[in-house]
Amino acid sequence: MITNDKTIEILKAIADRIEEQKDYLTELDNEIADGDHGVNMAKGFNAVAAKLPSMAGKDIGFMLKTTGMTLVSTVGGSAGPLYGTAFMKAGAVMKDKMEIDGSDLITALEAAIGGIKMRGKATTGEKTMLDAICPAYDAMKASIGDGEDMKTAVGKAVEAARAGVEYTKTIKATKGRASYIGDRSIGHQDPGATSSLYMFEVLLEHI
Amino acid sequence: MITNDKTIEILKAIADRIEEQKDYLTELDNEIADGDHGVNMAKGFNAVAAKLPSMAGKDIGFMLKTTGMTLVSTVGGSAGPLYGTAFMKAGAVMKDKMEIDGSDLITALEAAIGGIKMRGKATTGEKTMLDAICPAYDAMKASIGDGEDMKTAVGKAVEAARAGVEYTKTIKATKGRASYIGDRSIGHQDPGATSSLYMFEVLLEHI
Amino acid sequence: MKKIINAVENVEEEMILGLVKSAPEKLRKLECGNVVVRAHKKEGKVALISGGGSGHEPAHGGYVGEGMLDGAVAGAVFTSPTPDQIYEAIKAVATDKGVLCVVKNYTGDIMNFEMAIDMAKDEDIKADYVVVNDDVAVKDSLYTTGRRGVAGTILVHKIAGALAETGASLEEVKAVAEKVIANVRTMGMAITACTMPAAGKPGFELADNEMEIGIGIHGEPGTSREDLKSANDIANELLNKIVDDIDYVGKEVAVIVNGMGGTPLMELYIVNNYVADFLAEKGIKVYDTMVGNYMTSIEMAGFSITLLRLDDEMKKLYDAEADTPALKK
Amino acid sequence: MKKIINAVENVEEEMILGLVKSAPEKLRKLECGNVVVRAHKKEGKVALISGGGSGHEPAHGGYVGEGMLDGAVAGAVFTSPTPDQIYEAIKAVATDKGVLCVVKNYTGDIMNFEMAIDMAKDEDIKADYVVVNDDVAVKDSLYTTGRRGVAGTILVHKIAGALAETGASLEEVKAVAEKVIANVRTMGMAITACTMPAAGKPGFELADNEMEIGIGIHGEPGTSREDLKSANDIANELLNKIVDDIDYVGKEVAVIVNGMGGTPLMELYIVNNYVADFLAEKGIKVYDTMVGNYMTSIEMAGFSITLLRLDDEMKKLYDAEADTPALKK
Ligand SMILES: Nc1ncnc2c1ncn2[C@@H]1O[C@H](COP(=O)(O)OP(=O)(O)O)[C@@H](O)[C@H]1O
Ligand SMILES: Nc1ncnc2c1ncn2[C@@H]1O[C@H](COP(=O)(O)OP(=O)(O)O)[C@@H](O)[C@H]1O
Numbered sequence A, B: 001m002i003t004n005d006k007t008i009e010i011l012k013a014i015a016d017r018i019e020e021q022k023d024y025l026t027e028l029d030n031e032i033a034d035g036d037h038g039v040n041m042a043k044g045f046n047a048v049a050a051k052l053p054s055m056a057g058k059d060i061g062f063m064l065k066t067t068g069m070t071l072v073s074t075v076g077g078s079a080g081p082l083y084g085t086a087f088m089k090a091g092a093v094m095k096d097k098m099e100i101d102g103s104d105l106i107t108a109l110e111a112a113i114g115g116i117k118m119r120g121k122a123t124t125g126e127k128t129m130l131d132a133i134c135p136a137y138d139a140m141k142a143s144i145g146d147g148e149d150m151k152t153a154v155g156k157a158v159e160a161a162r163a164g165v166e167y168t169k170t171i172k173a174t175k176g177r178a179s180y181i182g183d184r185s186i187g188h189q190d191p192g193a194t195s196s197l198y199m200f201e202v203l204l205e206h207i
Numbered sequence C, D: 001m002k003k004i005i006n007a008v009e010n011v012e013e014e015m016i017l018g019l020v021k022s023a024p025e026k027l028r029k030l031e032c033g034n035v036v037v038r039a040h041k042k043e044g045k046v047a048l049i050s051g052g053g054s055g056h057e058p059a060h061g062g063y064v065g066e067g068m069l070d071g072a073v074a075g076a077v078f079t080s081p082t083p084d085q086i087y088e089a090i091k092a093v094a095t096d097k098g099v100l101c102v103v104k105n106y107t108g109d110i111m112n113f114e115m116a117i118d119m120a121k122d123e124d125i126k127a128d129y130v131v132v133n134d135d136v137a138v139k140d141s142l143y144t145t146g147r148r149g150v151a152g153t154i155l156v157h158k159i160a161g162a163l164a165e166t167g168a169s170l171e172e173v174k175a176v177a178e179k180v181i182a183n184v185r186t187m188g189m190a191i192t193a194c195t196m197p198a199a200g201k202p203g204f205e206l207a208d209n210e211m212e213i214g215i216g217i218h219g220e221p222g223t224s225r226e227d228l229k230s231a232n233d234i235a236n237e238l239l240n241k242i243v244d245d246i247d248y249v250g251k252e253v254a255v256i257v258n259g260m261g262g263t264p265l266m267e268l269y270i271v272n273n274y275v276a277d278f279l280a281e282k283g284i285k286v287y288d289t290m291v292g293n294y295m296t297s298i299e300m301a302g303f304s305i306t307l308l309r310l311d312d313e314m315k316k317l318y319d320a321e322a323d324t325p326a327l328k329k
């Protein structure tokens, strides 16, 4: 079970991780696109971190929705609307929940993916964050379906996300800015997939 | 005696020397001003060289005047009007002469210096070509006055011009572009004085 | 990083303030963010908005004014502005006639503008948008995000702005903007990268004999790296890509030889010398030529060539008065 | 050297051709050299000519047109044009009213223009000149060549050009040009050097934390080398030098924040943000502000600030119509 307090802890830890990896994410973005992913994500999650104290005691749906809205209004670029929509959609389906279990997590993630696909009109294999998130979701769903506990399931999600990030190195971007350099994007790791991986890693560390 | 044929030879040799020293002159100009002296002088003397065949058989006054007019219309910058006027004025006082001796040389040089001063409103000690030409003129005049031969006199002029070039390193420019950097011009050798020295050196080599 | 700035965090805001203070009787900045609007709102016309990341100066704030834009939204450098910023711009300029947003085809720009327009519609503001995609460097296909929007965007501002000024309807202004988009093509190159203030170092490294062909306007690498060639050869390569894309022969065109920010005008004129000869040779008639820094990538050295195929309507609107800091007619 | 050019020898001519081809109905190049004149000579007015070395684009050819110059002579890069080139320009534009040459205070420019004017006078052309010396970086004293002419020259073109257009006499046009010169001051700085095509390498080297203060417009070093400071601190230093030179308090001024060619507009706007505040603080009223690349040193990164103290006559002429490639009013 992840409680609302825990959720605050996790969001704070994500913010810390992003800040810590800011330069690396920017570096990755620089290689294939415009080099702002780290800076923008850090700006957004720092804004989220600043709002966390005011969320204390609220339900998880509210927290996720507030996170999403904050990301939308502070990150900009592609990551802002994408992550923002993802968190907002997850928040909508977690409305009023003070704690969530494995199957809630799957519901939330499903909504998040739906939001990303709706906004970005991409699918897996296009060298985007979806190449980390979708396999993570599949792995987690299978694990929970097999009756494994949440920690195990999230562990498998992290494995799958990590493999997804590796996979992005092998393919050509067909969505987002990196698509403009065509074949030259091959060999480089997608920054958005990488930031998604960090979120799963942090989640695992905190449950 | 310098004949009209010899004059063509000398002018050609000056053109060669300037072309050869183009980069060095430009380098000197770069240090304290706008780095075009070598390029512009070479452009001008190449134009002079191209006209030399058509001067064959003409008097020395005509040759010097044509050289001056060619420099004026091809060099540009400060060096164009200054050297151009110098040669034109020297040409005027050498009108109709088919050969010149030491005292003619002094008359020509005096006219040239007058032209440079009239155009540029400078005097010695301002870190310009005058710091090479004026001492050269003085040394040559004294030598001829002492009854020395032309070769000796020009040799002394070269010595004096060389000392003058050295002297320009020790003083601050108060005329020309180099004056804009004020004290920062100290320590650098004046490009115009240097190109003047080359002309005296070439003269010496050919008489 | 060597820049004439104060603090990296303040670049966007100080820049917008500096722009507005260069024409305080004509422009103002919204309190709530880096949004430039006309000092005197004009009613009875469709309001035209543009925007995107900063770093493209004078775009887009420099095109706010009579005959062109009503508002411009500036995101962080090379980062699409957020929906709430765009929404504030829309609210500030909206009239009964509606609002048209000129969006360049980047995933981020489109998503943020779409979200803002949704927010505006929720408040019963009539708002719509067009997507500019003039960059022929990128193949437009079902399997990509399509061509980028680059310098041709300025001509959309100019022509749609001129029609909006006449009091035309939102549908009419949108239609003419789309006509410009259908007829405008651009391609660019760079000999140096630019440095995003927040990144602190250049986006890529080029050797002394290398150039990037097919760059966008966000400091990203181009579609290919090639040996540096002569100005004429480069211009030839870009022009051929453009005229291969749509048929310009026998048509009149507006030309932009656009500097990327750090290119001396000397080089842009040299490029235009070739462009003019190339077009004459192909039987393409030049109606007008703009040479300068119109849509930049901070201090990148390089240029793009834009050709807009004109018809009579576009010609009239192209010639209409405009009074903005970056473009006067 | 990394440049978008064809051959070093052709830079000046191709550039002038490219400029003229950007506005062929308004400009033409003389066959005999790099001289730009109006396509349609206007009689009954004093003809205004400017010129100097190339490398200052859009100066000076870009200011030829209605309301400003009648002709512009371009020498080799950073090299004064020769008297015969200037003389051809004078002959091409001369009218019964005479010709006024706007010369920047450099030994070479003055000598070459003087020789050309003498040649013109020999042909009974009424010709005269004024010398612009707005650069406060250089002390004006009996023992130097005096202050250089830099970006303030554009305002001489604008204001004297506007008066010339009205049919005023040579004496009147010269008087107003001299009034502008007496009231205009400029100071500049650079964070990078520029590369003359013929030299092939930068005029000087600067470390990453260094800048040159008090530069001219010929790629030469400035009056001092200092540690790089913030945009505001630099602008403050330049502005103080300017306002210490003549009294601007309580006066109206025209402002130019001029880029040296490679400076992104982003940085010029940031500088203007400070300039506007500084002037407001000092009680100096801004009548108008120009921000952009008006008088450059090829691709040098840096800027200059120009302040012109206006009176009613100058204000009227400043506002008068102008239609040139580089400045429209
Ligand atoms: N259409 C899309 N769908 C899903 N993810 C996308 C899409 N476009 C881009 N991304 C993700 O966004 C990341 C880039 O984000 P960011 O750098 O913040 O935005 P921008 O590309 O606008 O600069 C990419 O690495 C990719 O993972
Ligand atoms: N007023 C002057 N009188 C005499 N010589 C001068 C004067 N001004 C400059 N010079 C000479 O001209 C040289 C520079 O010539 P050049 O580089 O061709 O012209 P510019 O300074 O216009 O670029 C200087 O080195 C100096 O010797």
Ligand SMILES: [Mg+2]
Residues within 6 Å of the ligand: A029, A033, A034, A035, A036, A037, A077, A177
């Ligand atoms: Mg990015």
Ligand SMILES: [Mg+2]
Residues within 6 Å of the ligand: B029, B033, B034, B035, B036, B037, B077, B177
């Ligand atoms: Mg020089």
Ligand SMILES: [Mg+2]
Residues within 6 Å of the ligand: A034, A036, A077, A078, C078, C079, C080, C108
């Ligand atoms: Mg971005």
Ligand SMILES: [Mg+2]
Residues within 6 Å of the ligand: B034, B036, B077, B078, D078, D079, D080, D108
């Ligand atoms: Mg020079």
